[in-house]
Amino acid sequence: MQIEPTRLLADLHHLRSFGRHGTGVVRPAFSAPDIAAREWLASMMREAGLEPVFDAAGNLFGLPPGPGPCLMMGSHSDTQPEGGWLDGAYGVISGLEVSRAARDHVPVAVVSFQDEEGRFGVLTGSKIWSGGLTLRDADQLQDLSGETFATARARMAHLAGPGFVDPARFFGFIETHIEQGLWLDLAGEAVGVVESIVGIGRMFVTYQGEQNHAGTTPMDHRRDAFQGLSAFNARLNEALAAVATPTTVWTIGHVEIQPGAPSIVPGRARFSVQWRDGEADRMARMATIVSQTAEAVAAERGLGCTLDQGIPVQPRKFDDGCVRRSPPPRIRWRRAAGAACHQARSTMPPMSPS
Amino acid sequence: MQIEPTRLLADLHHLRSFGRHGTGVVRPAFSAPDIAAREWLASMMREAGLEPVFDAAGNLFGLPPGPGPCLMMGSHSDTQPEGGWLDGAYGVISGLEVSRAARDHVPVAVVSFQDEEGRFGVLTGSKIWSGGLTLRDADQLQDLSGETFATARARMAHLAGPGFVDPARFFGFIETHIEQGLWLDLAGEAVGVVESIVGIGRMFVTYQGEQNHAGTTPMDHRRDAFQGLSAFNARLNEALAAVATPTTVWTIGHVEIQPGAPSIVPGRARFSVQWRDGEADRMARMATIVSQTAEAVAAERGLGCTLDQGIPVQPRKFDDGCVRRSPPPRIRWRRAAGAACHQARSTMPPMSPS
Numbered sequence: 078m079q080i081e082p083t084r085l086l087a088d089l090h091h092l093r094s095f096g097r098h099g100t101g102v103v104r105p106a107f108s109a110p111d112i113a114a115r116e117w118l119a120s121m122m123r124e125a126g127l128e129p130v131f132d133a134a135g136n137l138f139g140l141p142p143g144p145g146p147c148l149m150m151g152s153h154s155d156t157q158p159e160g161g162w163l164d165g166a167y168g169v170i171s172g173l174e175v176s177r178a179a180r181d182h183v184p185v186a187v188v189s190f191q192d193e194e195g196r197f198g199v200l201t202g203s204k205i206w207s208g209g210l211t212l213r214d215a216d217q218l219q220d221l222s223g224e225t226f227a228t229a230r231a232r233m234a235h236l237a238g239p240g241f242v243d244p245a246r247f248f249g250f251i252e253t254h255i256e257q258g259l260w261l262d263l264a265g266e267a268v269g270v271v272e273s274i275v276g277i278g279r280m281f282v283t284y285q286g287e288q289n290h291a292g293t294t295p296m297d298h299r300r301d302a303f304q305g306l307s308a309f310n311a312r313l314n315e316a317l318a319a320v321a322t323p324t325t326v327w328t329i330g331h332v333e334i335q336p337g338a339p340s341i342v343p344g345r346a347r348f349s350v351q352w353r354d355g356e357a358d359r360m361a362r363m364a365t366i367v368s369q370t371a372e373a374v375a376a377e378r379g380l381g382c383t384l385d386q387g388i389p390v391q392p393r394k395f396d397d398g399c400v401r402r403s404p405p406p407r408i409r410w411r412r413a414a415g416a417a418c419h420q421a422r423s424t425m426p427p428m429s430p431s
Numbered sequence: 432m433q434i435e436p437t438r439l440l441a442d443l444h445h446l447r448s449f450g451r452h453g454t455g456v457v458r459p460a461f462s463a464p465d466i467a468a469r470e471w472l473a474s475m476m477r478e479a480g481l482e483p484v485f486d487a488a489g490n491l492f493g494l495p496p497g498p499g500p501c502l503m504m505g506s507h508s509d510t511q512p513e514g515g516w517l518d519g520a521y522g523v524i525s526g527l528e529v530s531r532a533a534r535d536h537v538p539v540a541v542v543s544f545q546d547e548e549g550r551f552g553v554l555t556g557s558k559i560w561s562g563g564l565t566l567r568d569a570d571q572l573q574d575l576s577g578e579t580f581a582t583a584r585a586r587m588a589h590l591a592g593p594g595f596v597d598p599a600r601f602f603g604f605i606e607t608h609i610e611q612g613l614w615l616d617l618a619g620e621a622v623g624v625v626e627s628i629v630g631i632g633r634m635f636v637t638y639q640g641e642q643n644h645a646g647t648t649p650m651d652h653r654r655d656a657f658q659g660l661s662a663f664n665a666r667l668n669e670a671l672a673a674v675a676t677p678t679t680v681w682t683i684g685h686v687e688i689q690p691g692a693p694s695i696v697p698g699r700a701r702f703s704v705q706w707r708d709g710e711a712d713r714m715a716r717m718a719t720i721v722s723q724t725a726e727a728v729a730a731e732r733g734l735g736c737t738l739d740q741g742i743p744v745q746p747r748k749f750d751d752g753c754v755r756r757s758p759p760p761r762i763r764w765r766r767a768a769g770a771a772c773h774q775a776r777s778t779m780p781p782m783s784p785s
Contacts, residue, residue: 292612310658332691
């Protein structure tokens with residue numbers, strides 16, 4: 078099976094022409110360029126021997142002949158308000174090209190999910206299709222201008238067929254994607270296999286110290302909330318480094334120091350801690366380290382400590398058989414970039430959390 | 432010479448009655464309670480054998496008979512918008528009581544400076560009297576409501592004499608003051624001698640890093656401005672501790688982290704550094720440590736670094752002979768609290784910087 082690189086690139090450039098804007102693309106879900114792009118994609122699917130099927134959510138499937146389970150490839154063709162020309166598009170067009178190349182050997186379905194970029198919700202089209210959101214609930218969602226999903230999808234009503242494509246038609250799903258991080262670039266590699274989507278842990282910590290005059294309060298009689306934060310940060314870096322892999326990350330991104338005056342010993346510090354990793358065990362271990370470090374530093378410094386734990390996003394490992402059956406990758410890493418590979422079932426998770 | 436403790440306390444409580452508010456006092460400069468309190472103080476001075484003299488700035492002097500140079504004692508009787516009942520008041524009333532007790536032995540003048548608490552400027556009354564501010568310039572100063580010093584002092588015009596008391600009439604000035612810090616309390620002592628007024632050094636530091644996605648940027652490819660601040664803080668604590676005395680203090684009180692989102696690696700950190708010490712040499716050494724540490728941490732982490740140095744307040748040592756001639760103190764420390772003691776000349780410095 079050989080793909081045709083020229084055709085692949087020509088299709089990518091053609092898709093780019095819908096909503097082209099500078100070097101990027103403006104093609105939000107259900108906009109005129111988005112709908113035109115989907116109609117063009119449907120014609121390309123038909124040309125490739127696939128049956129184009131729109132569902133009520135605006136998702137476009139290209140289905141190979143026959144009822145049997147097949148592999149699905151694809152991504153999304155809507156963009157951020159100002160998006161890059163390869164994000165999503167590369168996954169859809171490369172899926173189409175693979176399907177064409179594989180046509181006489183194995184059936185490969187192609188998909189472009191709708192509103193992956195969250196004009197209305199989060200991964201709206203794939204979530205409705207995979208059962209995570211009812212169409213009725215989705216219809217209430219509004220974009221920033223107040224337009225509802227119901228109004229937007231009505232613009233595609235003339236294309237939509239009855240019902241939804243049965244997820245049981247697919248035994249697997251592969252999404253190819255340009256890298257959104259630095260890993261391939263740093264490794265000098267062209268391609269890699271993603272093994273999981275990282276989980277996200279989040280916590281807000283509040284340290285309550287004692288607000289004091291910065292001139293009259295001796296150093297060893299202070300309960301300085303900022304010093305608490307700084308000590309916590311140093312200790313956390315050390316503790317997390319001990320369990321981290323090269324792809325584990327953690328961030329203190331939001332910091333409030335009160336009252337915030339140069340002449341006043343800070344009485345209160347509130348800050349965010351966020352951590353990401355591909356393995357549930359490590360995520361849990363990191364959560365424990367964050368809490369315990371926050372509390373230990375507070376106790377040592379006589380600070381009050383309030384932990385406000387956000388709902389974590391659980392990491393999702395991709396189907397191991399599918400990952401293993403991929404051509405031997407020269408680099409493997411855990412990130413929502415590169416080639417996503419997992420079992421497509423009704424529990425299909427989002428493919429690239431932001 | 433014996434003071435009369437009962438009379439001292441009775442006078443303190445009477446002064447408290449002007450503008451009494453809860454457990455504290457509301458007696459801002461030139462308010463009705465402030466002027467009434469000054470008129471009562473003048474009558475008490477006269478009773479004590481002193482000649483009460485108001486000057487055009489609202490300062491009230493109680494002068495002993497005779498032209499010869501004498502010691503002056505006192506403080507201020509105006510208060511913060513909501514002040515304590517002993518701040519300033521204790522210095523004025525204790526000066527009055529000492530003058531009464533010393534009456535037949537040595538002449539002691541008493542003073543209550545006006546607007547020490549800075550309704551209009553900074554230590555307005557004593558600054559005008561000591562030549563640091565002209566009356567004409569002072570008249571332009573406005574309080575928070577927009578009222579000018581000129582308008583305010585006109586309310587005391589019926590009391591003001593011509594010109595100002597000649598500072599050369601005094602060979603020394605002693606201000607007694609309640610402790611505003613913790614030192615006496617920690618030492619279990621009742622009284623101490625202040626050897627100097629601390630200097631204040633101040634700097635704003637801006638670290639410019641690289642704002643990045645907290646999910647896709649590996650730890651060792653970040654230029655995180657908050658991490659820069661945290662590392663600077665740890666390094667600074669270590670470096671300053673090596674030169675600090677027990678009374679040296681330093682504070683990071685103002686912190687801005689941008690953009691301030693949990694999911695974004697901070698691109699910018701702007702923060703204040705303030706340090707205080709009683710010795711000019713140490714103040715200069717600390718300034719160097721702050722700058723060098725800020726720049727060293729920035730260089731190591733690839734951060735941009737901008738230092739915005741504020742105008743420092745120089746420390747002021749009190750007259751050594753005067754400090755040495757004080758009754759052997761059980762505790763000596765450098766702070767603008769306790770008993771201030773220095774030569775009163777036309778260069779008289781502020782007595783208690785805030």
